[in-house]
Amino acid sequence: xxxxxxxxxxxxxxxxxxxxxxxxxxxxxxxxxxxxxxxxxxxxxxxxxxxxxxxxxxxxxxxxxxxxxxxxxxxxxxxxxxxxxxxxxxxxxxxxxxxxxxxxxxxxxxxxxxxxxxxxxxxxxxxxxxxxxxxxxxxxxxxxxxxxxxxxxxxxxxxxxxxxxxxxxxxxxxxxxxxxxxxxxxxxxxxxxxxxxxxxxxxxxxxxxxxxxxxxxxxxxxxxxxxxxxxxxxxxxxxxxxxxxxxxxxxxxxxxxxxxxxxxxxxxxxxxxxxxxxxxxxxxxxxxxxxxxxxxxxxxxxxxxxxxxxxxxxxxxxxxxxxxxxxxxxxxxxxxxxxxxxxxxxxxxxxxxxxxxxxxxxxxxxxxxxxxxxxxxxxxxxxxxxxxxxxxxxxxxxxxxxxxxxxxxxxxxxxxxxxxxxxxxxxxxxxxxxxxxxxxxxxxxxxxxxxxxxxxxxxxxxxxxxxxxxxxxxxxxxxxxxxxxxxxxxxxxxxxxxxxxxxxxxxxxxxxxxxxxxxxxxxxxxxxxxxxxxxxxxxxxxxxxxxxxxxxxxxxxxxxxxxxxxxxxxxxxxxxxxxxxxxxxxxxxxxxxxxxxxxxxxxxxxxxxxxxxxxxxxxxxxxxxxxxxxxxxxxxxxxxxxxxxxxxxxxxxxxxxxxxxxxxxxxxxxxxxxxx
Amino acid sequence: xxxxxxxxxxxxxxxxxxxxxxxxxxxxxxxxxxxxxxxxxxxxxxxxxxxxxxxxxxxxxxxxxxxxxxxxxxxxxxxxxxxxxxxxxxxxxxxxxxxxxxxxxxxxxxxxxxxxxxxxxxxxxxxxxxxxxxxxxxxxxxxxxxxxxxxxxxxxxxxxxxxxxxxxxxxxxxxxxxxxxxxxxxxxxxxxxxxxxxxxxxxxxxxxxxxxxxxxxxxxxxxxxxxxxxxxxxxxxxxxxxxxxxxxxxxxxxxxxxxxxxxxxxxxxxxxxxxxxxxxxxxxxxxxx
Numbered sequence: 001x002x003x004x005x006x007x008x009x010x011x012x013x014x015x016x017x018x019x020x021x022x023x024x025x026x027x028x029x030x031x032x033x034x035x036x037x038x039x040x041x042x043x044x045x046x047x048x049x050x051x052x053x054x055x056x057x058x059x060x061x062x063x064x065x066x067x068x069x070x071x072x073x074x075x076x077x078x079x080x081x082x083x084x085x086x087x088x089x090x091x092x093x094x095x096x097x098x099x100x101x102x103x104x105x106x107x108x109x110x111x112x113x114x115x116x117x118x119x120x121x122x123x124x125x126x127x128x129x130x131x132x133x134x135x136x137x138x139x140x141x142x143x144x145x146x147x148x149x150x151x152x153x154x155x156x157x158x159x160x161x162x163x164x165x166x167x168x169x170x171x172x173x174x175x176x177x178x179x180x181x182x183x184x185x186x187x188x189x190x191x192x193x194x195x196x197x198x199x200x201x202x203x204x205x206x207x208x209x210x211x212x213x214x215x216x217x218x219x220x221x222x223x224x225x226x227x228x229x230x231x232x233x234x235x236x237x238x239x240x241x242x243x244x245x246x247x248x249x250x251x252x253x254x255x256x257x258x259x260x261x262x263x264x265x266x267x268x269x270x271x272x273x274x275x276x277x278x279x280x281x282x283x284x285x286x287x288x289x290x291x292x293x294x295x296x297x298x299x300x301x302x303x304x305x306x307x308x309x310x311x312x313x314x315x316x317x318x319x320x321x322x323x324x325x326x327x328x329x330x331x332x333x334x335x336x337x338x339x340x341x342x343x344x345x346x347x348x349x350x351x352x353x354x355x356x357x358x359x360x361x362x363x364x365x366x367x368x369x370x371x372x373x374x375x376x377x378x379x380x381x382x383x384x385x386x387x388x389x390x391x392x393x394x395x396x397x398x399x400x401x402x403x404x405x406x407x408x409x410x411x412x413x414x415x416x417x418x419x420x421x422x423x424x425x426x427x428x429x430x431x432x433x434x435x436x437x438x439x440x441x442x443x444x445x446x447x448x449x450x451x452x453x454x455x456x457x458x459x460x461x462x463x464x465x466x467x468x469x470x471x472x473x474x475x476x477x478x479x480x481x482x483x484x485x486x487x488x489x490x491x492x493x494x495x496x497x498x499x500x501x502x503x504x505x506x507x508x509x510x511x512x513x514x515x516x517x518x519x520x521x522x523x524x525x526x527x528x529x530x531x532x533x534x535x536x537x538x539x540x541x542x543x544x545x546x547x548x549x550x551x552x553x554x555x556x557x558x559x560x561x562x563x564x565x566x567x568x569x570x571x572x573x574x575x576x577x578x579x580x581x582x583x584x585x586x587x588x589x590x591x592x593x594x595x596x597x598x599x600x601x602x603x604x605x606x607x608x609x610x611x612x613x614x615x616x617x618x619x620x621x622x623x624x625x626x627x628x629x630x631x632x633x634x635x636x637x638x639x640x641x642x643x644x645x646x647x648x649x650x651x652x653x654x655x656x657x658x659x660x661x662x663x664x665x666x667x668x669x670x671x672x673x674x675x676x
Numbered sequence: 677x678x679x680x681x682x683x684x685x686x687x688x689x690x691x692x693x694x695x696x697x698x699x700x701x702x703x704x705x706x707x708x709x710x711x712x713x714x715x716x717x718x719x720x721x722x723x724x725x726x727x728x729x730x731x732x733x734x735x736x737x738x739x740x741x742x743x744x745x746x747x748x749x750x751x752x753x754x755x756x757x758x759x760x761x762x763x764x765x766x767x768x769x770x771x772x773x774x775x776x777x778x779x780x781x782x783x784x785x786x787x788x789x790x791x792x793x794x795x796x797x798x799x800x801x802x803x804x805x806x807x808x809x810x811x812x813x814x815x816x817x818x819x820x821x822x823x824x825x826x827x828x829x830x831x832x833x834x835x836x837x838x839x840x841x842x843x844x845x846x847x848x849x850x851x852x853x854x855x856x857x858x859x860x861x862x863x864x865x866x867x868x869x870x871x872x873x874x875x876x877x878x879x880x881x882x883x884x885x886x887x888x889x890x891x892x893x894x895x896x897x898x899x900x901x902x903x904x905x906x907x908x909x910x911x912x913x914x915x916x917x918x919x920x921x922x923x924x925x926x927x928x929x930x931x932x933x934x935x936x937x938x939x940x941x942x943x944x945x946x947x948x949x950x951x952x953x954x955x956x957x958x959x960x961x962x963x964x965x
Contacts, residue, residue: 261795270789274777589773592734593834594762594787597755 010109013089020082020581023574025117027078031071031571032122032163034563037130038064040155041556060560062235063296070289072166074571077282079170081578083107083177090178100179107174115167119160126159127151129563197251197281204252207244214238215625221632231629238622242291246614247284251277267599271590272607275583279611286575287615290568294619295626297561298656302623302649303630304557307550307637310644315546318638319539320458321360321501322511323351325518327526328533330492332367332479340365340498343525347500347518347536354514356504364410364459365498366402367478369438369485373397373430373466377437380485380493397430397466399438401478402459407471410455417473420444425451428466436470441481443470458501497533508540515541550637565656569663572612576667580674587675600676608668616660620653677746678707679873680731680842685740687726687896700726701737702896708842708875713868715887716877717916719923723896724877725846731875732765732844733757745841762787766835770847772827774819780830781815787838798837805833809863825856832863836872843867845876849883861886881920885913892919899923 014021042060090103098106214237221231254277258264264273280287307314325347329336344363351358371378373395404417415423422443424436436443451457451469459469472478478494485493506514515538526534587600595603627649631642639645687701700723708714718724729735731742733749742749744764752760767773774783781802788798806812809829814822822830828848835843845864849857857880865886868874876887884890886909892900900923902915 265785265789265793265795265798267790267792270782270786274775274782278777586775586777589775590786590790591758592732592761592767592769592773593790594758594765594838595790596758596762599758599790 006105006109007113010106010113013086013106014110014113017082017086020085020578021114023577024078024082025114025121027571027574028075028114028118028163029121029125030566031067031075032118032159033125033129035064035067035071035162036123036126036155036159037563038067038560039158040126040130040152041560043154043158044152063293063560063564066239066289066292066296068162068166070286070293071163072169073285073289075166076170076173077286078575078578080173080177081282081582083174085581087178103178104175107178108171111167111171111174115163118167119163122163123156123159197277199252199255200248201252203244203248207241207247207249209241210237211241211245214241218625218629221629235626238625239292242618242622243285243288246280246288246291246618250280250284250287250614254280268602268606271595271603272610275586276607276610279579283575283611286571287611290572291615291618291622293564293568294615294656295622297564298619298623298649298652299626299630300557301561302627302645302652303634304550304554305652306641306645306648307634307639308554309648310639310641311543311546311550313641313644314637314639315539315543317640319501319537319542320362322503322506322539323501323515323518323536324539325500325522325536326498326533327522327531327535328495328497329529329531330496331483331494332475332496334476334479336496336498337365337475339526339529340500343498343522344500346521346525348502350518350521351502351504351514354506354510354517356506356510356514359503359505361500361502362410362455362458363498363500364402364406365496366400366406366459367475367482367494367496368401369399369482369494370465371397371399371439371493373468376432376435378439378468380439380487394429394466397428397468399468399470400459401475402469402471403475404471404473406459407456410459411449412454415447415471417446417471419473419477421446421473423447423449423471425449425456425469425471426467427451427469430466430468436468438470439482439485443472458499508538511538511540514538565659568615569660573663573667573670576608576611576671577674580671584675591676597676601672604668604672604675608664608671612660612664612667616657619656623649623653679710679712679745680708680875681743682706682731683741683743685727685730685737685742687723687730687735688738699896701730704740704893704896704898706891706898706901708873710873711868711871713864713874713886713888714876715884715890716875716893717879717881717884717890717920718893718899719879722893724893727893728844728846728875728877732767733761762790762838764841766838766840766843768828768831768835768843768845768848770850772819772824772831772851774827774831774834776819779816779818780811780822780826783819783830784815784834784837787834791838801837802833805836808866809833823856824852825859828852828856828860829863832860832867836867842873842875845874845878847878847880848876849878849880857882881913881916884916885909887912890916890919892923894923 038060042057042064093103093106214234217230217237218234221234254273257269257273258277263269325343327340327343340363344361348358348361369378369380371380372382373379378397378399404415404423407423408414417423420443422436422445424432424443424445425448432445434445436445449456449469449471451459451467456469482494483492487493504511504514515536519534519536522534522536587595591600627645631645634640634645683705685701685704686699689698689700691697704723704727716724716727726735730737731749733752737750747760747764749760774780775786778786784802784806785798788801802815803812806815809832811826811829811833814826814830819827819830828851832848835845848864849860852860861883864874864876868888874887876883878884888904890902890912891898892902900919902912902919904912907915
């Protein structure tokens with residue numbers, strides 16, 4: 001037979017089965033497009049240049065891998081279902097005289113055509129979509145110069161290669177299905193029954209254990225920066241657990257439901273549970289992938305929307321005044337406070353010269369010390385390099401010292417303390433009794449206070465590590481006690497810092513100009529005296545920066561979510577529809593035996609609901625588990641508002657749910673029309 | 677009072693583009709009495725499957741009525757038809773039509789589950805039936821694990837478990853080997869003796885020879901019928917064969933009388949109805965008019 005004959009035969013065969021092949025090829029294109037976009041965002045330089053891009057990129061790279069695995073599993077199963085439906089046709093070819101080699105070549109051409117269309121269409125769609133996204137991005141955020149979408153060749157190669165491998169696997173599987181059977185088996189293939197899947201207790205329980213372990217690890221993390229690795233471990237555990245639970249656990253669940261006779265033998269459960277048992281074996285992996293993707297959507301959108309919509313709150317946390325000046329130095333010297341006071345007077349004078357009136361002036365100065373909090377005492381003798389394995393990051397803590405005058409000024413109270421006494425405010429999980437040890441010294445706890453009350457919150461700020469606020473009678477004592485402390489590398493541990501915040505009656509441009517002016521002034525004065533961290537920041541200026549950054553992240557979140565969600569949902573839709581064609585004969589039999597239209601509706605609804613609910617319920621649980629960690633990650637951005645994060649997460653889950661419900665209705669109607 | 681009565685059934689199929697129409701049933705009238713075991717014979721295309729589909733309410737007649745136990749099937753609303761079928765009819769198909777996702781037990785339970793019965797009640801009904809049919813040991817197996825004969829017995833159990841008014845069987849032995857066929861036919865006979873009304877469509881002479889009455893259908897009309905009377909299966913077999921021979925020679929309806937007489941002679945004491953109006957059905961339907 002001439003070789004040119006095969007492509008034509010292959011193409012004809014696919015066209016004749018268009019009802020099944022069109023959506024299949026559509027799904028292939030979509031998945032290739034999503035893969036391209038994710039790979040492109042994760043591996044190109046597009047995301048470089050704004051803060052937070054690192055996390056987003058890590059997530060996207062993980063997403064790329066999930067997408068590849070998902071694509072393989074999904075297309076693999078879809079294709080084998082397609083081939084199964086066509087075995088009769090191949091059997092006929094075989095009867096008419098084609099040998100295995102001929103059939104192999106035929107299948108090869110079919111797969112190659114599909115691959116070509118999928119990759120070409122996917123790349124075109126992916127590139128087109130990224131162009132469209134670029135346009136929308138510029139419209140939305142306005143600051144688009146840094147985010148150029150272009151054709152990224154490595155992503156193109158990756159798409160071609162990954163999908164090449166997927167289709168190679170598909171081809172081999174199809175050859176296995178067709179090649180190893182006799183002609184007559186092929187002709188009768190559709191009638192052959194399928195073994196009911198065995199429930200695998202071991203894998204199911206193992207999956208549950210792994211999943212729970214992942215949850216526990218994720219929930220126990222209290223310190224986000226250094227525990228990032230631990231968190232990724234937890235994520236990997238959760239992902240593996242999800243796959244195992246949905247693959248083996250779901251079959252197990254169906255089996256358990258079947259054992260429960262009063263549940264199983266009911267018109268709406270009977271048919272759906274028994275067919276789910278078969279379905280879950282094939283769909284478990286797909287549902288798990290969808291669940292992981294949904295979780296990623298929820299995490300991305302809820303965190304980025306919380307950042308975006310709470311931008312002003314975050315700004316106020318980090319920059320309490322319109323203008324924010326600060327400086328630091330090592331150790332403590334009474335001279336520092338004098339310099340700071342002179343500096344402040346100078347700045348306010350300067351502001352007045354500028355033609356502005358300073359308002360709400362708050363200035364705070366104090367000393368800080370970091371260490372390892374254990375048994376009511378802050379240890380300062382730990383070497384983070386040599387003791388790294390012994391360090392429990394929950395116990396890393398920071399101590400701020402303020403004198404009673406500062407405390408009284410900020411809170412409006414009149415506390416008088418004697419030497420060796422301290423008022424203590426705690427942020428985080430630190431336990432101590434009536435005495436508080438810091439290094440080799442011990443303070444008697446005279447009272448406790450809430451560090452977030454009154455103007456003191458400006459001193460407290462927001463920190464990811466646990467913090468102690470210790471108010472003493474005089475900072476000179478602190479200097480005398482701790483000036484000699486050095487860390488493992490010989491650096492002085494005690495740090496003095498000064499902050500001054502104030503508002504003006506200037507417009508935003510004026511505030512920016514003033515902050516530049518004041519910053520120059522401070523630099524001239526303080527740098528020669530070995531101060532560091534000298535800053536004067538205008539909140540208005542930072543606001544545009546924040547908006548660009550958070551807006552960018554939020555946009556990215558939405559973009560990816562739309563891509564994820566649409567692909568997830570289309571995949572479920574396609575899957576259900578193709579299963580509808582498989583189920584048709586079965587429902588036909590049941591109608592003959594006396595299943596009414598209403599019974600079919602009920603059974604279809606119950607089946608759909610399970611298929612649709614499993615991923616979103618799991619995703620919501622995953623989200624709930626990682627939210628505390630996300631909250632802490634957001635603190636790194638200065639976002640310290642758990643209720644708002646919870647609201648964001650709730651709204652995101654709700655929107656996903658509504659979208660999902662609509663698709664659910666659509667799918668179950670389409671399925672019903674097919675089987676009834 | 678008869679259990680099932682059809683009057684002047686006519687069924688016309690139109691091809692999709694409104695071209696030639698095919699008259700599958702022309703004018704079919706007959707009755708089935710409670711406890712009867714009726715076989716309908718005919719060649720492929722004679723209209724017997726169309727007739728069965730109409731009796732099963734799977735299809736609607738173009739004209740005429742079907743009355744089951746005083747209820748007019750043509751009057752049952754579309755939405756209630758499936759429920760009607762479930763509550764009143766039992767089915768046995770050539771291809772068994774067992775669901776491969778269910779164990780045999782669950783397959784048998786299916787109509788009862790759809791009717792909303794409790795598991796304890798279903799179990800109570802199944803146990804004696806399964807014991808009767810000799811499938812108690814294989815109830816937990818899946819259809820692909822058992823032989824054709826066992827599948828068909830499970831299908832019979834599924835038909836019996838609803839205590840239907842009538843069992844409709846469509847070529848029940850068609851997919852079985854001869855041993856399984858014999859077993860199944862013996863089973864039908866046993867069930868019939870216990871009082872179950874059975875209506876079976878077949879073109880197997882052997883299957884039909886177990887029935888208490890055989891109707892012959894050709895070209896959409898009831899052509900002839902044979903009553904068993906006191907005759908044995910062998911005699912019945914012979915009578916049916918002879919009728920079929922005449923049928924195969926292409927005798928018209930008017931020849932039916934003579935065929936019928938010949939059949940009656942050979943079947944010995946069997947009572948053969950020979951309508952004087954030239955058709956078997958007239959003997960049944962005529963006296964009612």
